[in-house]
Amino acid sequence: MDKNNQDSNSNKDTFYVTTAIDYASGNPHIGHAYEKVSADVIARWNRNIGRKVFFLTGTDEHGQKIADTAKEAGKEVQEFVDLKAERFKGLCRDLKITNDYFIRTTQNEHKRFVQEMLQKSFDNGDIYKGEYEGLYCVGCERYYKEDELEDGKFCPAHKKEVQKLKQENYFFRLSKYEDKLLELYKNNPDFISPKSKQMEIINRVKEGLEDISVSRNKEMLEWGIEFPFDSEHVTYVWFDALFNYLSAPTFNDKAEEFWPCDVHIIGYDIMWFHTVYWPAFLMSCGYDLPNKVFSHGMILDSEGHKMSKSLNNVIDPYDMIKKYGVDEFRFFVLALGTYGDDLNFGEEAFIEKINNDLNNDFGNLVSRVHTMITKYFDGSIPDVDNLEAVDKKLIEKMNFFEEFNSEMQSLRYNRAIEVLWSRIRDVNAYINETEAWKVKDENRLKAIVNLLASCVKLFAEYVDCFMPEKSEKIFKQLSLIKENSFEFKHLSVKEKIGVKENIFEKIKMEKENQNTSTKPESEVSKFSKMDLRVGKIVEIKEHPDAEKLYIEKIDLGNGEIRQIISGLKDHYTTDELLGKKVIVICNLLPAKLRGEMSEGMILAADSKETGQVGVVTTDEEIGSVVKLDSEEPAPEKEFTFDMFQKIKIKSTDNGVVSSNMTVVCNGKPVTVDRGIIGKVR
Numbered sequence: 001m002d003k004n005n006q007d008s009n010s011n012k013d014t015f016y017v018t019t020a021i022d023y024a025s026g027n028p029h030i031g032h033a034y035e036k037v038s039a040d041v042i043a044r045w046n047r048n049i050g051r052k053v054f055f056l057t058g059t060d061e062h063g064q065k066i067a068d069t070a071k072e073a074g075k076e077v078q079e080f081v082d083l084k085a086e087r088f089k090g091l092c093r094d095l096k097i098t099n100d101y102f103i104r105t106t107q108n109e110h111k112r113f114v115q116e117m118l119q120k121s122f123d124n125g126d127i128y129k130g131e132y133e134g135l136y137c138v139g140c141e142r143y144y145k146e147d148e149l150e151d152g153k154f155c156p157a158h159k160k161e162v163q164k165l166k167q168e169n170y171f172f173r174l175s176k177y178e179d180k181l182l183e184l185y186k187n188n189p190d191f192i193s194p195k196s197k198q199m200e201i202i203n204r205v206k207e208g209l210e211d212i213s214v215s216r217n218k219e220m221l222e223w224g225i226e227f228p229f230d231s232e233h234v235t236y237v238w239f240d241a242l243f244n245y246l247s248a249p250t251f252n253d254k255a256e257e258f259w260p261c262d263v264h265i266i267g268y269d270i271m272w273f274h275t276v277y278w279p280a281f282l283m284s285c286g287y288d289l290p291n292k293v294f295s296h297g298m299i300l301d302s303e304g305h306k307m308s309k310s311l312n313n314v315i316d317p318y319d320m321i322k323k324y325g326v327d328e329f330r331f332f333v334l335a336l337g338t339y340g341d342d343l344n345f346g347e348e349a350f351i352e353k354i355n356n357d358l359n360n361d362f363g364n365l366v367s368r369v370h371t372m373i374t375k376y377f378d379g380s381i382p383d384v385d386n387l388e389a390v391d392k393k394l395i396e397k398m399n400f401f402e403e404f405n406s407e408m409q410s411l412r413y414n415r416a417i418e419v420l421w422s423r424i425r426d427v428n429a430y431i432n433e434t435e436a437w438k439v440k441d442e443n444r445l446k447a448i449v450n451l452l453a454s455c456v457k458l459f460a461e462y463v464d465c466f467m468p469e470k471s472e473k474i475f476k477q478l479s480l481i482k483e484n485s486f487e488f489k490h491l492s493v494k495e496k497i498g499v500k501e502n503i504f505e506k507i508k509m510e511k512e513n514q515n516t517s518t519k520p521e522s523e524v525s526k527f528s529k530m531d532l533r534v535g536k537i538v539e540i541k542e543h544p545d546a547e548k549l550y551i552e553k554i555d556l557g558n559g560e561i562r563q564i565i566s567g568l569k570d571h572y573t574t575d576e577l578l579g580k581k582v583i584v585i586c587n588l589l590p591a592k593l594r595g596e597m598s599e600g601m602i603l604a605a606d607s608k609e610t611g612q613v614g615v616v617t618t619d620e621e622i623g624s625v626v627k628l629d630s631e632e633p634a635p636e637k638e639f640t641f642d643m644f645q646k647i648k649i650k651s652t653d654n655g656v657v658s659s660n661m662t663v664v665c666n667g668k669p670v671t672v673d674r675g676i677i678g679k680v681r
Contacts, residue, residue: 014054015046016258018245020266020274021058021103024084025069028091030299030307030345031267033317037330038296038339038413039265040097044465045408047098048484054258056248057092058103059085063237064138064216067223077223081106094318096326096468103248105225105240113247114240115228117285118214122229126173126284129230132213133166142238143213157269170215170233177280178209184279184289192275193294193411194340194653196677197268199609201275212277214239242278246287261290263411268295294411296339302346304648315345324507327467328354334413334466337660338652344660351507356630361424362459363504365431366474369452370500372436373478379496381453381478382446391451394430397423398458398488408465412654415662415669418629420462422667427455453478454491461486470503477501524631524659526647531587531635532603532626534618534665535562540574546594552577554584554600557623562586565598571613583616583626583670587639601644605651607678614676616656620665628661629669649680656680 019039022032036057043055061081070080085104092099103110121127134143139158143165146152153161184191185202192198215233216224224234245264249255266274274293282289300306301313320329332353337343373381387395400419407416431452439445457480464471464482475482479495538561539553548569554562564584568577585601592598603616618626627633636643649658655669656662662669672680 013051014258015043015051016054016249016261017043017046017056018261018264019057020264020270021060021105021241021244022088023063023066024059024061024081024088025066027084028088028317030315030317030320032088032091033095033329034299034333035265035267035296036092036097036099037095037333038411040095040099041330041334041413041465042263042408042411044098044468045405048461048465049405049486050484052257053100054249054254055099056101056103056245057088057097057099058101058244058248059088059105060237060241060244061085061104061106062224062235062240064221064223067221068138078106091317094321094326095330101248101252103244105244109251110244110247111225113250114225114235114243117243117246117281118235118239119228120286121172121281121284124284124286126176127170127214128173130169130171130211131166132169132171133164135162136165137162165220167217167220169213169217169236170227170230171211172214172239172281172284174209174212174277174280177283178205180283181205181209181276181279188289188291190292191279191289192271193292196340196653197271197295201271203609204272205276209276212236238273238277239281242273242281245278245290246282260288263292263294264290265294265296265411268297271295294340297342299333299345300342302344302349304342304344315347320350324350324354327470328358328504331358331417331466335417337414338654338657338662339411339413340654341650341652341657341660348509351509354504355506357421359504359506361421361428362463363502365424365428365459366456366477366503367500368431369449369456370477370497372449373453373497374500376445376449381491381493381497382450383492384447384450384490385443387447387451388444390430390434391447394426394451394455395488397426398455401486404462404486414660415654417466418662420459423455424459427452427459450490454488457491458486458488473501473503477503524628524661526643527628527649527658528631528634529636529639529643530585530647531633531639532583533557533586534581534620534622534624534626535584535602536581536622537577537579540577542569542574543594543596545596549594550574550577551596552602554582554602555622556584556586557621560623562599563597564600564602565593565596566602566604568602568604568613568615572615577615580615580673581617581619581622583618583665585639585644587635587637588644589638589640591641601641603649603680605656605672605676605678605680607676609678612674612676614651614673616651616663616670616680617673618665618668618670620668624665626663626665626670628658629664629667631661651677651680653677 017039019035043053047053067077070077073080089102136143137155144162150156155162182205192201214236215227218232218234221234225240227233245261249258264274279289307314332350404416404419407419434448436448460471460474461484477498479497533556535554535556537552538555541551543549543551548567550566550569552564554564583603588601590597590599604613606613651672
């Protein structure tokens with residue numbers, strides 16, 4: 001492994017990552033937990049590969065909503081936010097979050113810094129006094145235009161009626177930075193991430209920016225940071241809150257070393273403020289801009305519904321941790337699907353992941369290796385002598401740092417996990433192939449057991465950022481020292497291994513509500529009913545009776561040629577399609593389209609924003625099976641178009657996904673031509 005030849009996002013010695021600071025009006029929920037775990041994993045990984053890391057989280061403690069909620073609770077505001085801050089700190093402790101600092105916006109150091117920034121922006125002519133009349137939501141602490149509201153009067157986020165306010169405020173000249181922001185997005189295409197979120201922000205900026213209020217009169221709100229040049233006004237929450245990312249490293253003497261921030265990890269609902277307000281504020285005050293703002297998706301329930309108390313589908317992270325373990329929770333939320341997309345969180349899927357990936361694949365491997373060391377070599381890891389071809393082949397597969405690191409630095413956590421788990425499965429396959437339990441030759445057995453123990457040690461290093469407690473347990477159990485070398489090395493250990501104990505516990509599915517006759521069919525089951533194969537377009541012509549249709553001949557391998565009618569004519573020329581590999585639904589019932597028989601369907605994605613279409617494709621051999629990762633197809637004999645329409649498939653920055661699982665061919669993610677992001681149909 002060459003730590004000096006890392007991903008383009010890791011070509012410096014430092015790494016600064018933040019979460020959004022949590023609004024201190026409520027209690028921690030699963031969304032907070034998800035965001036903190038995702039930031040902690042990339043912080044731990046970068047520390048482990050030798051980078052100096054500054055990881056910041058904290059609480060946002062000013063604003064009208066907090067003042068009102070404290071009053072309702074019968075507490076002074078400072079007392080109220082003190083209690084809330086401790087709860088969020090407790091969540092960090094319980095989730096094993098390794099933040100380097102926890103900032104609170106009521107800290108005097110932060111207040112002074114915000115006042116300095118207000119003065120800078122004012123001196124630069126970007127803050128001025130004016131009168132504003134508008135429709136205001138206390139919960140959002142922002143003004144809305146009437147056409148942004150539901151029925152012209154209800155906040156789209158909180159569903160509560162907004163207030164019509166007229167007041168004298170200080171304004172920030174956001175309109176001045178419209179062109180500079182568009183230039184930023186053009187020159188730094190990763191600034192707004194993932195890419196699927198870019199166009200919404202860019203198009204909205206292109207529509208024109210209005211100046212924004214950055215103060216509240218004390219007659220309306222006292223709970224805020226006082227303006228340095230007008231004691232009758234306090235700071236609007238976003239000018240206060242966003243500067244935490246710069247104030248914390250500044251008063252901790254870290255700004256020179258760590259600023260600009262490498263990545264702000266936030267929720268989608270505050271994307272606008274972080275990608276428009278924040279860079280404009282920084283430009284006004286003369287600071288470098290962060291490298292990336294990454295918006296993760298929402299955690300939905302197992303059916304894809306937003307969690308709410310009224311639906312009785314809220315998942316408490318503390319309940320999950322208590323029931324299944326903190327490492328298991330950390331692993332699951334990032335293995336569940338593409339980071340950046342909304343994820344369906346179901347307890348049944350959680351249990352399956354623990355039992356299959358963690359217990360069966362990894363836990364059993366550690367257990368088998370410990371047993372072999374104890375049984376055959378009296379508890380000492382043997383030295384290795386000669387290696388056979390099968391051993392060398394496995395060792396070659398263990399050099400996967402570059403691939404894993406690339407996925408991690410791009411925040412493609414589920415793909416990084418799959419890179420690691422494919423190697424774990426390779427080692428399990430090696431055990432079965434060599435049949436170690438049958439080997440009589442001691443030198444041969446030494447080589448096998450040493451190789452297995454060396455692989456387990458390597459896996460324990462990689463898995464540490466996701467499951468630190470389990471990693472430590474493996475090192476202790478095998479009496480090994482964590483080196484963070486991330487390269488395969490044969491172990492040479494004289495110390496005897498520790499006492500064996502299960503790394504993971506298999507969980508029994510509760511039998512209540514398991515009536516399969518009434519249980520809805522899962523998305524995975526629906527997808528698996530398709531017979532998807534790689535085909536190559538070998539002939540193409542226009543449909544004689546339809547302006548928008550092509551007739552293609554597609555080679556599916558083994559001499560099988562099918563005729564398929566597609567609606568790609570408006571999106572591709574015949575030359576662009578001829579010779580292209582596509583993904584075909586082969587068990588779709590044949591149908592006549594305008595008098596011509598179609599014997600299948602080509603998968604393609606379309607962008608709702610641009611109207612562009614791209615076929616789903618791969619470089620794999622024609623005839624190869626396409627499926628969901630880690631799932632085996634069970635094709636229906638007669639698959640209908642209505643059945644296909646009920647399957648949710650979409651293309652993302654990280655590949656084609658369904659049910660939070662990647663669509664693959666021979667273990668490699670399929671792609672979409674032209675990089676189209678949207679619904680696959």
